[in-house]
Amino acid sequence: MTSPTATSPAATSPAADIVRPYGDTTGDGMVQVSFTLPIPHDKRAEGAALQLARKMGLEPALLVHAKAMGPDFTFFVVYGSATHLVDLRDVVVVEREFPLLSPAEVNKAVKSRLRRKLVVVGACIGTDAHTVGIDAILNIKGFAGEKGLEYYREIKVVNLGAQVLVPELVARARAEKADAVMVSQVVTQRDAHIHNTTTMSAAFREAYPAGQVPLLVVGGPRFEEGSAPKLGVDRIFGRGTTPGEVASYLVHALTPAPARPKETS
Known part of the structure; x- marks a missing residue:
């Protein structure tokens, strides 16, 4: 054939x-x-x-x-x-621009490039009490056969749980010196997920000096692919996202790959 x-x-x-x-x-x-x-x-x-x-x-x-x-x-x-x-x-597909890494590869990259633990603070903000999504990514039990970020030796996870006010999230992120902030939004009535996300991103940019804002990552079933710039965040993950994808993205975004040695003639 x-x-x-x-x-x-x-x-x-x-x-x-x-x-x-x-x-x-x-x-x-x-x-x-x-x-x-x-x-x-x-x-x-x-x-x-x-x-x-x-x-x-x-x-x-x-x-x-x-x-x-x-x-x-x-x-x-x-x-x-x-x-x-x-x-x-006419179908537009947002392609993944980073390789998927194993937990061992993630740990090795963070340890060798960042030379300290990568700090992630996560929460469900506003009135959203649905922690299934954030727990699937952060908790060690994980999702879809993959262990969550708590399993990764070189990642420190601070999970604030549900119904966290934006000022509380900003304050905790500053206290923990977070490299990345992860927010899950499941409640979508009256576009609550859009409002909460833009409010959150604006609060972080107001609280941090320019260029020092943590990586802002949002997940939820109703976000549109490609809408991250409009919402003021760095990345949006939709339904079916696994902990391994998120960990691989964090390595891609926060730990620059070492420069290749120049070839000599």
Whole structure:
């Protein structure tokens, strides 16, 4: 069996880059969506849900579930065929710009380049009480078969837990002389994760001299890739991030690789 080459029809045909959702048969466009409308559950509400589905590009659309959410709201599940096409050539992917390192490699790099322990302070800020994400990265038990940063001999971890006020986070980071500050944001109602992150980044830049702000790293399921500069942080990690990825990034960002010796002629 031969592998496809760059000149194969499947690789070069524009049609290969155009896809539709798959339901029962290839390219049938079938998708399932759920949403809530602020109206009581009745026939009029169900008609409104189907109207919305059609305006979303589902044609035909089938209402498969409707349930009252109190007296004034209704939750719907709609199944239908999407009329939209996706052009894979327009998809922008944020590539990882650093190599993945083993715990031993991380420890060796920190010890040889930084010559002291790398200090990480982590927390969930604002009213966010969901510590599962930050604990998965920091606690020794880790996530996805990988041990957390507490396992790394050359990393000192200070986990402040949940509902930490931004001034408290800044003060503790200063006291610990943190190299990096890691914040987890799971609560996203009314864009709370965006507000909390920008407030946090502004507070650190106000509290530290220019060029001395710790590395600011934020994680959560609803952050957009590539939005770190807009939010004033150095890095954003999304769902599925493992402790090894974070540790490798810290080495990449905080411990510059030694310069290569110049070649002599």
